[in-house]
Amino acid sequence: MAAQHIVLYGKGGVGTSTTAANISAALAELGFRVVQIGFDARHDSTRTLRGDVRVKTILDLLSSKRPLAVEDVAVTGFKGVLCVEAGMPDPHVGCSGHRFKAVISRLGEPSFLESYRPDFVLYDVSAEAVCGGITAPLLNGIAERVYVVSSSDFMSIFAANNILRTIQKHGDGGRLTFGGILANGLAAPFMESIIADFAAKTGVTDVRYIPRSLVVMQCELYGRTVIDAAPLSNHAYLYRRLARHIAEHEAVGLPHSLSREEMTNWARGWGDRIVELETGVISNGEGI
Numbered sequence: 001m002a003a004q005h006i007v008l009y010g011k012g013g014v015g016t017s018t019t020a021a022n023i024s025a026a027l028a029e030l031g032f033r034v035v036q037i038g039f040d041a042r043h044d045s046t047r048t049l050r051g052d053v054r055v056k057t058i059l060d061l062l063s064s065k066r067p068l069a070v071e072d073v074a075v076t077g078f079k080g081v082l083c084v085e086a087g088m089p090d091p092h093v094g095c096s097g098h099r100f101k102a103v104i105s106r107l108g109e110p111s112f113l114e115s116y117r118p119d120f121v122l123y124d125v126s127a128e129a130v131c132g133g134i135t136a137p138l139l140n141g142i143a144e145r146v147y148v149v150s151s152s153d154f155m156s157i158f159a160a161n162n163i164l165r166t167i168q169k170h171g172d173g174g175r176l177t178f179g180g181i182l183a184n185g186l187a188a189p190f191m192e193s194i195i196a197d198f199a200a201k202t203g204v205t206d207v208r209y210i211p212r213s214l215v216v217m218q219c220e221l222y223g224r225t226v227i228d229a230a231p232l233s234n235h236a237y238l239y240r241r242l243a244r245h246i247a248e249h250e251a252v253g254l255p256h257s258l259s260r261e262e263m264t265n266w267a268r269g270w271g272d273r274i275v276e277l278e279t280g281v282i283s284n285g286e287g288i
Helices: 016-029 058-062 095-110 110-114 132-142 154-170 189-204 214-221 234-247 261-279
Strands: 003-011 034-037 072-076 082-085 119-127 147-149 177-186 208-213
Touching: 003 016, 003 154, 003 177, 016 034, 016 119, 016 177, 016 234, 058 095, 058 177, 095 177, 147 154, 154 189, 177 189, 189 208, 208 234, 214 234
Parallel strands: 003 119, 003 147, 034 082, 034 119, 147 177, 177 208
Antiparallel strands: 072 082
Protein backbone atom coordinates (compact mmCIF):
# COMPACT_ATOMS: atom_id res chain seq x y z
CA MET A 1 0.00 0.00 0.00
CA ALA A 2 1.05 3.63 -0.42
CA ALA A 3 2.61 5.19 2.66
CA GLN A 4 0.23 6.96 5.01
CA HIS A 5 1.64 10.26 6.30
CA ILE A 6 0.37 11.02 9.80
CA VAL A 7 1.15 14.06 11.97
CA LEU A 8 0.96 14.07 15.77
CA TYR A 9 0.82 17.59 17.21
CA GLY A 10 1.06 18.38 20.91
CA LYS A 11 2.23 20.98 23.38
CA GLY A 12 5.71 20.33 24.72
CA GLY A 13 5.59 18.16 27.82
CA VAL A 14 2.27 16.38 27.19
CA GLY A 15 3.95 13.23 25.88
CA THR A 16 3.64 13.62 22.12
CA SER A 17 7.01 11.95 21.46
CA THR A 18 6.26 9.16 23.95
CA THR A 19 2.92 8.52 22.27
CA ALA A 20 4.39 8.66 18.76
CA ALA A 21 7.26 6.31 19.59
CA ASN A 22 4.99 3.71 21.19
CA ILE A 23 2.58 3.88 18.25
CA SER A 24 5.53 3.45 15.86
CA ALA A 25 6.79 0.47 17.87
CA ALA A 26 3.33 -1.12 17.97
CA LEU A 27 2.81 -0.62 14.22
CA ALA A 28 6.22 -2.17 13.54
CA GLU A 29 5.34 -5.09 15.80
CA LEU A 30 2.24 -5.61 13.64
CA GLY A 31 4.52 -6.02 10.64
CA PHE A 32 4.27 -2.54 9.11
CA ARG A 33 7.28 -0.63 7.81
CA VAL A 34 7.39 2.59 9.83
CA VAL A 35 9.31 5.86 9.68
CA GLN A 36 9.16 8.35 12.56
CA ILE A 37 10.35 11.91 11.93
CA GLY A 38 10.74 14.27 14.88
CA PHE A 39 10.49 18.06 14.79
CA ASP A 40 11.93 18.96 18.16
CA ALA A 41 14.69 21.24 19.44
CA ARG A 42 16.08 18.41 21.61
CA HIS A 43 16.24 15.95 18.69
CA ASP A 44 14.91 13.20 20.97
CA SER A 45 11.61 12.24 19.35
CA THR A 46 13.00 8.83 18.39
CA ARG A 47 15.29 8.30 21.41
CA THR A 48 13.28 5.41 22.89
CA LEU A 49 13.25 3.67 19.51
CA ARG A 50 16.97 3.95 18.75
CA GLY A 51 18.53 3.87 22.22
CA ASP A 52 21.89 5.63 22.57
CA VAL A 53 22.61 5.67 18.83
CA ARG A 54 23.07 9.28 17.75
CA VAL A 55 21.35 10.63 14.66
CA LYS A 56 22.22 13.64 12.50
CA THR A 57 19.40 16.09 11.76
CA ILE A 58 18.11 16.94 8.31
CA LEU A 59 18.41 20.65 9.13
CA ASP A 60 22.11 20.37 9.96
CA LEU A 61 22.96 18.30 6.89
CA LEU A 62 21.00 20.54 4.53
CA SER A 63 23.27 23.35 5.67
CA SER A 64 26.24 21.43 4.25
CA LYS A 65 24.92 22.03 0.71
CA ARG A 66 25.57 18.43 -0.40
CA PRO A 67 22.97 15.98 -1.77
CA LEU A 68 21.02 14.38 1.06
CA ALA A 69 19.90 10.74 1.10
CA VAL A 70 17.76 9.08 3.75
CA GLU A 71 20.76 6.95 4.76
CA ASP A 72 22.55 10.12 5.87
CA VAL A 73 19.96 11.01 8.50
CA ALA A 74 18.24 7.74 9.42
CA VAL A 75 18.97 5.20 12.14
CA THR A 76 17.21 1.83 12.27
CA GLY A 77 15.53 1.35 15.63
CA PHE A 78 13.17 -1.10 17.36
CA LYS A 79 11.63 -3.67 14.97
CA GLY A 80 13.13 -1.82 12.00
CA VAL A 81 11.51 1.57 12.63
CA LEU A 82 13.44 4.16 10.63
CA CYS A 83 14.30 7.02 13.01
CA VAL A 84 14.78 10.51 11.57
CA GLU A 85 15.17 13.87 13.33
CA ALA A 86 14.37 16.95 11.26
CA GLY A 87 15.96 19.24 13.82
CA MET A 88 14.91 22.65 15.07
CA PRO A 89 16.68 26.02 15.05
CA ASP A 90 17.95 27.50 18.28
CA PRO A 91 14.99 29.06 20.15
CA HIS A 92 16.76 32.44 20.07
CA VAL A 93 16.97 32.35 16.27
CA GLY A 94 13.22 32.27 15.67
CA CYS A 95 11.10 30.33 13.25
CA SER A 96 13.61 30.07 10.36
CA GLY A 97 10.72 29.34 8.03
CA HIS A 98 12.78 29.35 4.85
CA ARG A 99 15.08 26.65 6.24
CA PHE A 100 12.14 24.46 7.16
CA LYS A 101 10.64 24.83 3.72
CA ALA A 102 13.82 23.16 2.47
CA VAL A 103 13.43 20.36 5.05
CA ILE A 104 9.77 19.75 4.19
CA SER A 105 10.55 19.97 0.49
CA ARG A 106 13.15 17.22 0.86
CA LEU A 107 10.79 15.05 2.91
CA GLY A 108 8.11 15.51 0.27
CA GLU A 109 10.25 14.18 -2.56
CA PRO A 110 9.13 10.62 -3.41
CA SER A 111 12.73 9.50 -3.86
CA PHE A 112 13.71 10.39 -0.27
CA LEU A 113 11.94 7.43 1.39
CA GLU A 114 11.43 5.36 -1.76
CA SER A 115 14.12 2.79 -0.97
CA TYR A 116 12.58 2.02 2.44
CA ARG A 117 9.01 1.63 1.10
CA PRO A 118 7.24 2.61 4.35
CA ASP A 119 3.63 1.82 5.17
CA PHE A 120 3.40 4.63 7.73
CA VAL A 121 5.36 7.84 8.19
CA LEU A 122 4.71 9.50 11.56
CA TYR A 123 5.66 13.15 12.07
CA ASP A 124 6.08 14.13 15.73
CA VAL A 125 5.64 17.91 15.88
CA SER A 126 5.79 20.05 19.01
CA ALA A 127 3.10 22.75 19.13
CA GLU A 128 5.87 25.22 19.91
CA ALA A 129 7.35 24.37 16.50
CA VAL A 130 4.19 25.36 14.63
CA CYS A 131 5.38 28.18 12.42
CA GLY A 132 4.72 29.03 8.80
CA GLY A 133 7.83 27.24 7.59
CA ILE A 134 6.68 23.92 9.05
CA THR A 135 2.92 24.00 9.18
CA ALA A 136 1.83 25.20 5.75
CA PRO A 137 3.95 22.86 3.58
CA LEU A 138 3.54 19.91 5.97
CA LEU A 139 -0.25 20.14 6.15
CA ASN A 140 -0.80 21.26 2.56
CA GLY A 141 1.65 19.01 0.77
CA ILE A 142 2.52 15.92 2.81
CA ALA A 143 0.22 15.09 5.72
CA GLU A 144 -2.90 13.03 5.13
CA ARG A 145 -4.09 12.75 8.72
CA VAL A 146 -3.55 14.73 11.92
CA TYR A 147 -3.90 13.73 15.58
CA VAL A 148 -3.71 16.13 18.52
CA VAL A 149 -2.05 14.91 21.72
CA SER A 150 -3.26 16.71 24.84
CA SER A 151 -3.45 16.37 28.59
CA SER A 152 -6.37 17.79 30.56
CA ASP A 153 -4.61 20.93 31.84
CA PHE A 154 -5.79 24.23 30.42
CA MET A 155 -2.56 25.29 28.70
CA SER A 156 -2.39 21.95 26.92
CA ILE A 157 -6.00 22.24 25.77
CA PHE A 158 -5.40 25.89 24.81
CA ALA A 159 -2.50 24.70 22.61
CA ALA A 160 -4.72 21.93 21.22
CA ASN A 161 -7.33 24.54 20.30
CA ASN A 162 -4.67 26.55 18.44
CA ILE A 163 -3.66 23.39 16.58
CA LEU A 164 -7.30 22.78 15.62
CA ARG A 165 -7.40 26.32 14.24
CA THR A 166 -4.29 25.60 12.18
CA ILE A 167 -5.77 22.35 10.86
CA GLN A 168 -8.99 24.18 10.02
CA LYS A 169 -7.01 26.77 8.06
CA HIS A 170 -4.91 24.31 6.06
CA GLY A 171 -7.32 21.40 5.76
CA ASP A 172 -9.94 22.80 3.42
CA GLY A 173 -8.41 21.28 0.29
CA GLY A 174 -9.91 17.85 0.92
CA ARG A 175 -6.68 15.81 1.25
CA LEU A 176 -6.19 16.33 4.99
CA THR A 177 -8.29 14.36 7.49
CA PHE A 178 -8.47 14.58 11.27
CA GLY A 179 -7.80 11.45 13.28
CA GLY A 180 -8.88 12.66 16.70
CA ILE A 181 -7.53 13.64 20.11
CA LEU A 182 -5.12 11.37 21.98
CA ALA A 183 -5.72 12.33 25.62
CA ASN A 184 -2.49 11.46 27.39
CA GLY A 185 -1.40 11.22 31.01
CA LEU A 186 -4.85 11.40 32.61
CA ALA A 187 -4.73 10.76 36.36
CA ALA A 188 -8.37 11.12 37.46
CA PRO A 189 -11.79 10.21 36.00
CA PHE A 190 -12.98 13.82 35.75
CA MET A 191 -10.00 14.58 33.48
CA GLU A 192 -11.60 12.39 30.83
CA SER A 193 -14.75 14.48 31.21
CA ILE A 194 -12.78 17.69 30.60
CA ILE A 195 -11.30 16.32 27.36
CA ALA A 196 -14.64 14.83 26.27
CA ASP A 197 -16.39 18.16 26.81
CA PHE A 198 -13.73 20.05 24.82
CA ALA A 199 -14.06 17.47 22.04
CA ALA A 200 -17.84 17.89 21.96
CA LYS A 201 -17.50 21.69 21.80
CA THR A 202 -15.09 21.51 18.84
CA GLY A 203 -16.75 18.75 16.83
CA VAL A 204 -14.09 16.12 17.54
CA THR A 205 -15.74 12.70 17.21
CA ASP A 206 -12.84 10.42 18.15
CA VAL A 207 -11.01 10.62 21.49
CA ARG A 208 -8.62 7.95 22.77
CA TYR A 209 -7.62 7.99 26.44
CA ILE A 210 -4.15 7.08 27.72
CA PRO A 211 -4.05 7.13 31.54
CA ARG A 212 -0.97 8.16 33.49
CA SER A 213 1.27 5.21 34.34
CA LEU A 214 4.52 4.65 36.21
CA VAL A 215 5.30 1.94 33.64
CA VAL A 216 5.58 4.58 30.91
CA MET A 217 7.85 6.71 33.10
CA GLN A 218 10.02 3.72 34.00
CA CYS A 219 10.44 2.67 30.36
CA GLU A 220 11.40 6.22 29.37
CA LEU A 221 14.02 6.31 32.13
CA TYR A 222 15.51 3.17 30.58
CA GLY A 223 15.36 4.83 27.15
CA ARG A 224 12.93 2.30 25.68
CA THR A 225 9.32 2.18 24.54
CA VAL A 226 6.67 0.40 26.59
CA ILE A 227 6.21 -2.04 23.70
CA ASP A 228 9.88 -2.98 23.98
CA ALA A 229 10.57 -2.84 27.73
CA ALA A 230 7.19 -3.87 29.19
CA PRO A 231 5.48 -5.84 26.40
CA LEU A 232 3.00 -7.58 28.73
CA SER A 233 1.92 -4.44 30.60
CA ASN A 234 -1.56 -2.95 30.33
CA HIS A 235 -0.14 0.11 28.58
CA ALA A 236 1.61 -2.03 25.97
CA TYR A 237 -1.75 -3.54 25.03
CA LEU A 238 -3.31 -0.06 25.08
CA TYR A 239 -0.71 1.23 22.59
CA ARG A 240 -1.26 -1.85 20.42
CA ARG A 241 -5.01 -1.18 20.32
CA LEU A 242 -4.29 2.43 19.44
CA ALA A 243 -1.92 1.39 16.65
CA ARG A 244 -4.52 -0.98 15.19
CA HIS A 245 -7.11 1.79 15.37
CA ILE A 246 -4.78 4.12 13.48
CA ALA A 247 -3.99 1.45 10.88
CA GLU A 248 -7.71 0.80 10.30
CA HIS A 249 -8.65 4.48 10.41
CA GLU A 250 -11.70 5.83 8.64
CA ALA A 251 -11.72 9.50 7.75
CA VAL A 252 -13.76 11.85 9.92
CA GLY A 253 -14.67 15.49 9.35
CA LEU A 254 -12.36 18.34 10.28
CA PRO A 255 -13.07 19.89 13.70
CA HIS A 256 -13.49 23.58 14.44
CA SER A 257 -11.63 25.64 17.02
CA LEU A 258 -13.13 27.77 19.79
CA SER A 259 -12.73 31.53 19.79
CA ARG A 260 -10.70 33.14 22.58
CA GLU A 261 -13.90 34.21 24.33
CA GLU A 262 -15.40 30.73 23.99
CA MET A 263 -12.22 29.17 25.40
CA THR A 264 -12.24 31.57 28.36
CA ASN A 265 -15.88 30.86 29.18
CA TRP A 266 -15.39 27.12 28.78
CA ALA A 267 -12.36 27.14 31.09
CA ARG A 268 -14.15 29.17 33.76
CA GLY A 269 -17.08 26.77 33.66
CA TRP A 270 -14.76 23.86 34.37
CA GLY A 271 -13.00 25.88 37.05
CA ASP A 272 -16.33 26.23 38.85
CA ARG A 273 -17.02 22.50 38.56
CA ILE A 274 -13.62 21.59 39.99
CA VAL A 275 -14.21 23.93 42.95
CA GLU A 276 -17.47 22.07 43.56
CA LEU A 277 -15.63 18.73 43.43
CA GLU A 278 -13.03 19.99 45.89
CA THR A 279 -15.39 21.63 48.39
CA GLY A 280 -18.51 19.51 48.02
CA VAL A 281 -20.56 22.70 47.66
CA ILE A 282 -22.36 23.43 44.40
CA SER A 283 -23.09 26.94 43.14
CA ASN A 284 -26.52 27.30 44.80
CA GLY A 285 -25.04 26.46 48.18
CA GLU A 286 -26.34 22.90 48.56
CA GLY A 287 -24.02 20.14 49.68
CA ILE A 288 -23.21 17.38 47.24
